[in-house]
Amino acid sequence: MEERIRSQSEPRGVSSALLLETHGLTRHFGGLAAVNRVDLRVAEGEIVGLIGPNGAGKTTCFNLLSGFIRPTAGTIRFHGEDISRLRPHQVVKRGLVRTFQLTTLFQELTGLENVLLGLHLHSRRSLGRALFSRRRFPPDEVARSREVLEFTGLASQADQLARNLPHGHQRVLGIAMALAARPRLLLLDEPVTGMNLDESGRVMALVKTIRDRGVTVLLVEHNMKAVMGTCERIVVLNFGQTLAEGSPAEVSTNAKVIEAYLGAGLAHARG
Amino acid sequence: MRRLRVGVLIVLVLLMLLVPQLGGDYYVHVFALVFTNVILAASLRPSLTCGQLNIGHSAFMSVGAYASALLAKNLAVSFEVSMLCGALLAAVVGLVIGYPSLRLRGVYFAMVTVAFVEVIRLIAQLWVPLTRGMSGLSGIPKPNLLGVTLVTKASQYYLALFLMLLTLLILWKLESSRLGLIWKSIGMADNLAQSLGVNIANHKLLAFLLGCFFAGVAGAFYAHFIRFLFPPEFGFLMATNILVYNYVGGRGHFAGPIVGAAFLSLLSEPFRGSAYETIFFSIAMLLTILFLPGGLITLPGKLAELRGWKSASAHSPSPAA
Ligand SMILES: Nc1ncnc2c1ncn2[C@@H]1O[C@H](COP(=O)(O)OP(=O)(O)OP(=O)(O)O)[C@@H](O)[C@H]1O
Ligand SMILES: [Mg+2]
Numbered sequence: 300m301e302e303r304i305r306s307q308s309e310p311r312g313v314s315s316a317l318l319l320e321t322h323g324l325t326r327h328f329g330g331l332a333a334v335n336r337v338d339l340r341v342a343e344g345e346i347v348g349l350i351g352p353n354g355a356g357k358t359t360c361f362n363l364l365s366g367f368i369r370p371t372a373g374t375i376r377f378h379g380e381d382i383s384r385l386r387p388h389q390v391v392k393r394g395l396v397r398t399f400q401l402t403t404l405f406q407e408l409t410g411l412e413n414v415l416l417g418l419h420l421h422s423r424r425s426l427g428r429a430l431f432s433r434r435r436f437p438p439d440e441v442a443r444s445r446e447v448l449e450f451t452g453l454a455s456q457a458d459q460l461a462r463n464l465p466h467g468h469q470r471v472l473g474i475a476m477a478l479a480a481r482p483r484l485l486l487l488d489e490p491v492t493g494m495n496l497d498e499s500g501r502v503m504a505l506v507k508t509i510r511d512r513g514v515t516v517l518l519v520e521h522n523m524k525a526v527m528g529t530c531e532r533i534v535v536l537n538f539g540q541t542l543a544e545g546s547p548a549e550v551s552t553n554a555k556v557i558e559a560y561l562g563a564g565l566a567h568a569r570g
Numbered sequence: 571m572r573r574l575r576v577g578v579l580i581v582l583v584l585l586m587l588l589v590p591q592l593g594g595d596y597y598v599h600v601f602a603l604v605f606t607n608v609i610l611a612a613s614l615r616p617s618l619t620c621g622q623l624n625i626g627h628s629a630f631m632s633v634g635a636y637a638s639a640l641l642a643k644n645l646a647v648s649f650e651v652s653m654l655c656g657a658l659l660a661a662v663v664g665l666v667i668g669y670p671s672l673r674l675r676g677v678y679f680a681m682v683t684v685a686f687v688e689v690i691r692l693i694a695q696l697w698v699p700l701t702r703g704m705s706g707l708s709g710i711p712k713p714n715l716l717g718v719t720l721v722t723k724a725s726q727y728y729l730a731l732f733l734m735l736l737t738l739l740i741l742w743k744l745e746s747s748r749l750g751l752i753w754k755s756i757g758m759a760d761n762l763a764q765s766l767g768v769n770i771a772n773h774k775l776l777a778f779l780l781g782c783f784f785a786g787v788a789g790a791f792y793a794h795f796i797r798f799l800f801p802p803e804f805g806f807l808m809a810t811n812i813l814v815y816n817y818v819g820g821r822g823h824f825a826g827p828i829v830g831a832a833f834l835s836l837l838s839e840p841f842r843g844s845a846y847e848t849i850f851f852s853i854a855m856l857l858t859i860l861f862l863p864g865g866l867i868t869l870p871g872k873l874a875e876l877r878g879w880k881s882a883s884a885h886s887p888s889p890a891a
Contacts, residue, residue: 365765391767403762405755415748416755420767422748429747430740436748480766 316343318484318515319364319395324373326359333359335539336373341484346506346516348530348547350523352559356539357519358400361486365397366390377484392420394483398473398490400519406462410453410472413461414444417479444479451475451505467498471505478509485509487518491525503529527551535559586731590724598727600839602795605734606788607835611815611827612741613784616777618816619750620770621757623676624778626667626683627785627812629690630660632804634786636694636701639710639793649713649720649729653790660786661779668778672771687809694801706800713794726795733791737784738828744780745824753777807848814851818858820865829866 319341326334334356341347349357362368364375366387375383377395385393405413415422418440448454451471456464461472470490477485490506491499503525510516520526526533527547535543535550537559543550550556590598610627617624638656641647647655671682694701701707713720713729720726744750755763756770764770793799811834819830834854841847862868 367761367764386769387761387764388767388769391765397765399762399765403759405758405762407758408751408754412751416751416763416768417766419752426744426749429749430743432747435746435751476762476766 317341318343318378319517320376321364322374322376324360324363324375325371326356326363326368327371332539334363334370334536337536337539337541339534339541341515341517343483343515344510344513345532346510346518346530348526348533349517349519349536350521350526350533350550351536351542355536357536358488359539360536361397361488361519364390364486365395391480394481395486396477396480396482396484397486398477398488400488400492402466402469402473404461404469404472404476407460409458409460410448410464410475411441411444411457413472414447414475414479415440417447417476418444420480447475447479450508451478452501467494467502470494471502474502474505478514482514484515484517487516487520489520490518491520491522499525523551583735587728590727595723598723600836602723602727602730603792604832604835605730606792606795607812607815607831608734608828609737609784609788609791610812611819611831612738612824613781613788614812614816615741615781615824615827616745616750616753617774617781618821619745619753619757620774620777621676621760622774622778623680623813624683624781625680625806625809625813626686627781628804628806628808629683629687630664630782630785631789631792631808632690632694632799632801633660633663634789635793635799635804636707636789637786638790639707639799640700642711642714642794643707643709646711648717649715649790649794653787656790656793657783657786660789661783664779664782665775668775668782672774672778684806684809687804687806691801691805694799694804701799701801704801706798708798710793710797710799712797713791730791730795733787737787741780741784742824749773749776811851814855818854818865820867822864823867826865826867833866 317340319339321337321339324334324337324339325332337356337360339349339360349360351357359368363370363383366382366385366389370383373383374381377390377393380393382390382393382395405416408416415436422437422440445454445457448457451474453468453472453475456468456472461469464472470492474485474487474490477487487506491502494502499522506516506518506529518526518530530547533545533547533550534541535553535556542559543553543556545553586601589601593601610631614624614627634653634656636656637659638649638652641652641655642649667682667686671679674682695703697703698705711719713726715729720729745753752763752768752773756768756773760770789804815830815834816827817830818834819828820826834851837854838847838850841850858865862872
């Protein structure tokens with residue numbers, strides 16, 4: 300993590316090299332266009348929010364970007380390279396790492412082991428090493444994992460089983476694992492869901508620190524306070540399509556956006 | 571605790587070394603077969619850990635057994651070579667079946683492996699010129715190891731013991747390495763593993779092929795030990811037994827399949843080959859699911875818990891609401 304972070308610590312905002320660019324990104328599920336001709340652009344060093352009512356297609360977008368599902372149409376370019384046909388592990392290799400909306404951890408492993416698995420791509424491994432080395436993990440990998448735990452505030456939880464961690468820490472552990480994979484672009488799917496005010500504040504501060512260390516962030520979140528306070532730019536999805544795009548101030552006063560959210564609210568109220 | 575475990579292990583190995591001295595040929599025979607079953611059970615574990623339900627392990631044992639037997643019988647190849655060829659062929663066959671079915675999950679993968687057991691059995695049954703089909707393949711030479719024929723049952727027993735210990739050592743080293751952690755992670759949450767850059771297809775394949783290889787080793791030993799191969803022996807029943815060893819022994823620890831295979835094959839020895847064998851294994855599986863879902867290896871912990879609970883309730887007799 301450190302190398303990439305240091306090498307890219309140039310002032311942000313200045314460099315606006317395009318990191319991620321989708322073109323007409325579309326995904327159908329049967330007759331439903333869950334993501335419909337979305338053009339998404341994320342520049343290096345940004346924190347971009349992807350918001351929208353339930354079912355708008357945000358997670359589907361993430362699944363497309365991370366290679367978990369294939370687009371029905373459209374392309375995804377990451378650092379200029381077309382990655383729309385790659386499989387998940389190949390996407391990660393290029394530096395695009397995602398987290399999951401539903402807490403997804405290796406529940407029966409410790410915090411440290413979870414993060415060690417995050418280092419997967421950056422570890423030296425071979426059958427010979429597995430057979431003849433006396434150590435399970437090289438000390439430098441353990442040290443790096445502890446560093447990541449420290450950075451995310453989980454140092455004291457290193458030896459706890461993931462399933463025994465409180466919900467908030469579980470969510471953060473998910474982020475720590477993604478960080479261990481050394482992302483250039485980090486996709487966070489509802490990182491502060493189910494957290495109290497205090498916890499969500501800390502996580503959003505963490506997100507900013509991550510960006511300040513050179514990682515670009517694209518995040519999905521329903522907690523508007525968190526989104527407005529953290530993101531520099533926001534993209535609003537509704538029924539799979541881009542509804543609006545702009546600064547937090549622009550988006551939150553956009554009539555179409557308000558209507559979409561109110562409409563969703565009314566639909567909820569009606570059951 | 572670690573010292574204690576190492577001590578127990580050493581005593582166990584010493585005892586196993588003494589079986590030919592203490593017991594007669596009967597025990598030598600029984601234990602050599604137990605060792606084969608241990609190899610089979612332990613070699614299925616990596617695949618199971620990855621979350622693949624392989625109900626076809628006996629097919630790979632069959633491939634190893636026939637290949638090694640035919641090489642030794644027809645071409646007078648020595649045991650170490652024929653065994654290695656048998657194991658490698660089992661792995662190659664595993665590659666042919668495993669590669670296309672890797673994307674299948676759970677029940678679908680299980681169905682492919684079940685079907686495969688039948689395919690291999692039918693090939694062994696129908697390829698009469700080579701395998702003698704349902705007459706069975708007889709006249710398989712005793713294991714000829716490095717130019718020395720192992721004539722006595724006792725020497726063959728030591729060969730089985732050696733092969734088992736070597737297999738377990740290799741599998742243990744792999745399981746306790748990063749590779750083992752990756753297998754576990756795939757079994758726990760394969761989408762998360764993928765999202766961290768793990769090529770789950772390759773790792774599942776490796777785990778599967780490793781199992782095929784060692785099943786081939788077990789088969790090769792079996793062929794030169796029993797010296798008679800009969801296609802239906804390696805059928806669905808044996809395949810499920812290997813799976814049952816893992817579940818009854820326990821999935822949570824490396825020792826699980828070892829304990830399961832040893833325990834069940836010793837207990838089922840009186841019924842071996844009879845109709846009661848199936849009933850015995852079914853009951854063992856049922857009892858485990860009902861009373862010891864973590865398998866036999868969780869028994870000591872359970873007992874300690876029970877004792878602690880009893881002594882605690884003895885100290886504080888007031889019933890809590
Ligand atoms: N695998 C799938 N098969 C069929 N339909 C799907 C699938 N995945 C998502 N959908 C549908 O696509 C639409 C978009 O879902 P998605 O999960 O992307 O929404 P979201 O914006 O992440 O919502 P939320 O805020 O509730 O997480 C929904 O109508 C959903 O039911
Ligand atoms: Mg979602």
